[in-house]
Amino acid sequence: xxxxxxxxxxxxxEGPLDLLLYLIRKKKMNIMDVRISEITSEYLHYLEDHxxxxxxxxxxxxxxxxxxxxxxxxxxLPRPDSVAEDSEESRLLHSLVEYDKVQKIARLxxxxxxxxLVLWRRQEVPENFETREYELEEVSSFQLAELFLNLVKRSExxxxxxxxxxxxxxxxxxxxxxxxxxRDGFIDFVAYVAGLDSxxxxxxxxxxxxxxxxxxxxxxVQKRLFDSISVWKQPAGDESGNxxx
Amino acid sequence: MNPEIMDTDRAFNSMEDRxxxxxxxxxxSREPISPDRLADFFACKDAAEFSELVxxxxxxxxxxxxxxxxxxxxxxxxxxxxxxRHEELKAFFAVRAHSRLTIASLETMSIxxxxxxxxxxxxxxxxxxxxxxxxxxxxxxxMIRISGRKKVPGRPALYSTTREFLKYFGLNDLSELPSxxxxxxxxxxxxxxxxxxx
Amino acid sequence: MNPEIMDTDRAFNSMEDRxxxxxxxxxxSREPISPDRLADFFACKDAAEFSELVxxxxxxxxxxxxxxxxxxxxxxxxxxxxxxRHEELKAFFAVRAHSRLTIASLETMSIxxxxxxxxxxxxxxxxxxxxxxxxxxxxxxxMIRISGRKKVPGRPALYSTTREFLKYFGLNDLSELPSxxxxxxxxxxxxxxxxxxx
Numbered sequence: 001x002x003x004x005x006x007x008x009x010x011x012x013x014e015g016p017l018d019l020l021l022y023l024i025r026k027k028k029m030n031i032m033d034v035r036i037s038e039i040t041s042e043y044l045h046y047l048e049d050h051x052x053x054x055x056x057x058x059x060x061x062x063x064x065x066x067x068x069x070x071x072x073x074x075x076x077l078p079r080p081d082s083v084a085e086d087s088e089e090s091r092l093l094h095s096l097v098e099y100d101k102v103q104k105i106a107r108l109x110x111x112x113x114x115x116x117l118v119l120w121r122r123q124e125v126p127e128n129f130e131t132r133e134y135e136l137e138e139v140s141s142f143q144l145a146e147l148f149l150n151l152v153k154r155s156e157x158x159x160x161x162x163x164x165x166x167x168x169x170x171x172x173x174x175x176x177x178x179x180x181x182x183r184d185g186f187i188d189f190v191a192y193v194a195g196l197d198s199x200x201x202x203x204x205x206x207x208x209x210x211x212x213x214x215x216x217x218x219x220x221v222q223k224r225l226f227d228s229i230s231v232w233k234q235p236a237g238d239e240s241g242n243x244x245x
Numbered sequence: 246m247n248p249e250i251m252d253t254d255r256a257f258n259s260m261e262d263r264x265x266x267x268x269x270x271x272x273x274s275r276e277p278i279s280p281d282r283l284a285d286f287f288a289c290k291d292a293a294e295f296s297e298l299v300x301x302x303x304x305x306x307x308x309x310x311x312x313x314x315x316x317x318x319x320x321x322x323x324x325x326x327x328x329x330r331h332e333e334l335k336a337f338f339a340v341r342a343h344s345r346l347t348i349a350s351l352e353t354m355s356i357x358x359x360x361x362x363x364x365x366x367x368x369x370x371x372x373x374x375x376x377x378x379x380x381x382x383x384x385x386x387x388m389i390r391i392s393g394r395k396k397v398p399g400r401p402a403l404y405s406t407t408r409e410f411l412k413y414f415g416l417n418d419l420s421e422l423p424s425x426x427x428x429x430x431x432x433x434x435x436x437x438x439x440x441x442x443x
Numbered sequence: 444m445n446p447e448i449m450d451t452d453r454a455f456n457s458m459e460d461r462x463x464x465x466x467x468x469x470x471x472s473r474e475p476i477s478p479d480r481l482a483d484f485f486a487c488k489d490a491a492e493f494s495e496l497v498x499x500x501x502x503x504x505x506x507x508x509x510x511x512x513x514x515x516x517x518x519x520x521x522x523x524x525x526x527x528r529h530e531e532l533k534a535f536f537a538v539r540a541h542s543r544l545t546i547a548s549l550e551t552m553s554i555x556x557x558x559x560x561x562x563x564x565x566x567x568x569x570x571x572x573x574x575x576x577x578x579x580x581x582x583x584x585x586m587i588r589i590s591g592r593k594k595v596p597g598r599p600a601l602y603s604t605t606r607e608f609l610k611y612f613g614l615n616d617l618s619e620l621p622s623x624x625x626x627x628x629x630x631x632x633x634x635x636x637x638x639x640x641x
Contacts, residue, residue, distance in 0.1 A: 105358065112415055113346060119316060142384045145622075146385075149623060377629055
């Protein structure tokens with residue numbers, strides 16, 4: 001990232017809201033005055049370049065990316081009396097306002113933590129007055145459960161549950177998108193996304209598109225900030241990535 | 246009053262004597278000592294008598310040759326070193342840096358502190374990312390606890406802050422945290438760089 | 444001498460200042476502090492200068508309002524409570540000892556909580572050690588009770604949790620205990636597969 005008078009971030013963004021707030025502050029905008037369309041493309045640039053993206057939270061970043069694209073694509077379509085996209089946008093803005101508060105409190109706590117870390121406590125107290133026992137008030141039900149879980153694991157008589165995350169069918173979307181490209185030659189991605197029914201489907205489509213771009217199977221181009229995204233199949237043998245210019 | 250305490254043969258003859266015992270008790274204890282417990286033990290007539298004692302104790306600690314101070318945290322009294330000795334202590338014990346909570350844990354802690362009791366789903370929604378990791382971390386550090394179940398399908402656990410939370414951040418009780426309005430004012434004064442920027 | 448220690452910017456201007464730091468170090472330290480290490484840190488010219496410092500430190504501790512003394516062990520210098528405070532300290536801290544649970548009792552408690560009704564044999568099997576002791580302890584504390592007999596030869600007693608148990612752990616009912624699924628989810632949280640690392 002080029003320095004532009006604003007602080008350069010050295011750590012990765014906690015999540016999409018963190019990144020969005022950063023972009024808003026960078027533009028010195030008030031959260032309540034923000035138009036999602038003004039920050040969508042910058043958000044996507046970050047995602048593409050992978051700058052400061054917490055790798056274990058990619059899914060959350062992509063989820064928000066699809067929401068942004070959804071909001072933006074709806075706003076591009078001539079449907080002035082629609083309430084749906086407004087609620088989507090205002091919900092996101094509300095989240096940002098709330099998250100802004102969370103960050104302020106977190107900063108305050110961090111300052112307090114710093115103030116405490118310079119005060120040293122005794123590292124050990126005499127045996128006479130200390131027993132290696134637990135006081136009940138110090139034991140929470142969580143610790144009780146944790147102890148039991150360890151016993152269960154130790155005795156190996158129980159199968160441990162594994163929670164699997166929801167599985168989005170990227171594979172099916174991939175077949176569909178590649179099929180459309182074979183048939184039509186290109187896809188206007190915003191128009192395509194705008195025709196989908198659910199946020200989930202938008203999300204899956206966006207995931208899939210990113211994956212196809214990374215695999216260099218397709219080329220996605222957005223000529224200018226508010227233009228639609230056009231998707232072509234990658235010509236065979238061309239891997240340079242310089243397309244559409 | 247606890248009969249067991251009455252059983253023991255004690256006689257605190259003077260203020261000096263009480264101060265000496267107070268020092269010994271605070272020196273020995275790992276946890277902050279409840280003022281009520283101490284006042285009880287000294288059989289103080291009233292709160293004023295105990296306050297006087299604490300003030301006398303602090304006055305002695307304030308002398309130039311002392312390296313400790315009295316700290317009020319988590320609703321109790323605790324002896325800690327003076328803040329201005331930090332760098333020297335670090336040098337003496339060759340300690341590099343104290344571990345701090347991660348930003349994720351601080352954010353999660355903030356939400357629990359201001360929104361308690363709160364579920365993991367609510368925390369995750371506010372942060373915009375799955376927050377099971379930091380919740381687990383804070384549970385293990387005993388800074389939050391399960392305080393009940395929300396009456397919605399699935400009956401998810403509700404989390405609240407603990408005394409350990411107060412102790413860690415040097416708070417006497419939750420009311421010492423500023424309100425959200427005060428917080429906004431506090432931060433509007435300064436510029437608003439992100440928490441995480443250098 | 445440790446170069447790291449030399450690096451830090453220190454200036455002990457006065458005897459008072461050195462005494463204060465000495466108190467902070469001895470207060471914090473887990474182990475007795477070697478006199479050489481302290482003398483080094485203070486950059487004392489010779490042994491006499493350091494002896495003078497230690498004597499001054501002891502003189503301050505000898506004042507009537509102090510409850511500590513300097514202990515010279517083989518390993519070095521250590522702060523301890525004065526011997527004549529011992530009985531009072533025991534009396535002060537004894538009160539707490541009654542409400543404590545050992546780790547063995549807690550493990551047993553957790554098995555009864557999650558597996559009730561359960562026999563001593565089943566508890567012992569799960570813990571891998573005979574658990575009569577902790578069961579007795581918990582019975583005495585009224586945290587568990589005999590809730591029936593198992594219909595097997597010998598008709599061993601079955602144990603369950605009590606209201607007292609719920610009260611101690613701040614639960615309204617047993618369903619508020621963290622479920623193992625919740626816990627497992629926390630401990631088995633997997634990284635999301637990366638979509639970028641193709």
